Amino acid sequence: MAKRDYYEVLGVDRGVDDGTLKKAYRKKAMEFHPDRNKDNPEAEAKFKELSEAYDTLKDPEKKAAYDRYGHAAFEQGGMGARGGFGGQQHGDFASAFSDVFDDLFGDFMGGPRGGARSRAQRGSDLRYDMRVTLEEAYSGTQKTVNVPTSVSCGSCSGTGAAGGSEPQTCPSCSGMGKVRAQQGFFTVERTCPTCGGLGQTIKDPCTVCRGAGRVEKERALSVNIPAGVETGTRIRLAGEGEAGLRGGPTGDLYIFVEVQPHPIFERDGINLHCSVPVSMGTAALGGDIEVPTIDGGRSRVKIPQGSQSGRQMRLRGKGMPMLRGQGQGDMMIELAVETPVNLTSRQKELLREFEKLSEDNNPESSSFFKKVKSFWDGVKG
Structure with missing residues (x-):
């Protein structure tokens, strides 16, 4: 039985490029693979025919001979025999299919396709968790950290081989x-x-690193913490991670920042919140108070007459700086009117007298109890 034309077998034109050729073969090979056609006795023969055609046309020299002489180029004693193709086994579909197998699954087999794997391996990245105060996050700081890591072996210069020998x-x-x-x-x-x-x-491994090309050592590193960092900020120090295996490139060190809670200020992005207690007298009569700021300074705040608990006032530009940017957040002052405790007899007497005289000076209380009375009347009705 005469062999079919290889281009016809693969369903491509004679001027086909390599990419289209591989794509056509892959499609048909998947279609007629024997494992997927166990009930079709002709599938294996078609699969072999496809692989033979692809094995020929993917090779530039074989393809040139086939385009010129056809199947005769590979027959014993034919033109192909004189050109170096005679006697070569065709139907080596395992070899042909391995190209497509590499293309489909190479990334899952752990390495690059079509080339030797390098002996050197990149070192691992390292993580270091650093805690800073809110004041340090505000102004920025420089810290020294001790990082236990792997460094290149000085005895063998990272090769892993002793005495200057090479792997x-x-x-x-x-x-x-x-x-x-x-x-x-x-x-x-x-x-x-x-x-x-x-x-x-390695025939003769280094006695210091035992052939690994790296040794364990603790290093002291200086880290610049920029102003405005927040919890979760990540700082990358390129090349400060673990040394590569057998002379491979060094990994990176990642500093993860955690800003500690502050006893006075609560942070919200670039803004700060501060709860300030004020006396009943100051809240009722008004007055001036001093509040602290994150830079260590003080700001004078005017309390309006009749201020209630929860009232907020804004101090512009007294918050946190923007990370690697221009601008400053604000500080929000929230008043907490404080009820006095441990009163003396005289203070209690004065408060009772004040209470009798201030029935018309509590609008919120009057409004609330009017609503309560209306509610109770409605329930009774």
Whole structure:
């Protein structure tokens, strides 16, 4: 039975590009894969035919020979034999399908496709939780932190090999870091068990780092905390993380900031809130009070006559600075009218007298009890 034209098998034109060719093969290979067509005895033959066609057309030299001589280019004694293609086994669909397998699943097999895996590995990123006061968050500060981490081994310069020797290419995976195994129609890649995926082995490991290329050490780092930081602010220190394995690049250090609660001020973004107690006399008669500000200063606030608990006043520009920006938040003053305690007999006497004389000076109380009386009358009715 004569072989079908390879372009016809794959359903593509002769001027097809590599991307379209692979896409066409992948689609048809998935359609006729024997594992998906167990009840179709012709599926395996069609799958082999597809793989043979793709294995030929994906190779530029084979494709050129096929375009010129057709199937005769690969027959024994044909033009292909003189050109170097004679005797090559076709139908090697496992090899052809592995290209598509790599394209579909390579990212899940732990490494780049089509190239040797580098022996060096990037170091891990590190996290450090730092607590700062609200005053430090307001003005910014500089802190020194001690970070336990891995640093490049000075004895072997990070190579992991002793005496200035160099790591050798792994004989099991030829430096790929991965080995392939045939499973039915699939070619499956696994991490090389000899080198652990590094692609290289060390014959004489460094006695200090035992071949890792890095050692544990505590480092002191100076960290600049900018003004305006909030809880959750993340500061990245590039290259200050864990040293890479066998000379690989260093990871980063991330500082996570936590601003401690303050005994006087409560923060809300760039604004501050401060609850200030005032006496009944000051709230009733009015007056001036001094309140603290986050910068350590004082501000004079005028209390209007008849102020009630919960009244708020704004001090503009007395809040927190914006992180890495221009502008300043405000400070909100909330009055808390304080009821006096531990009264003397004279004070109690004066308050009773004041109470008798102030029946018309409590509008909120009068309004409330009028509503209560109306409510009770309605219930009785």
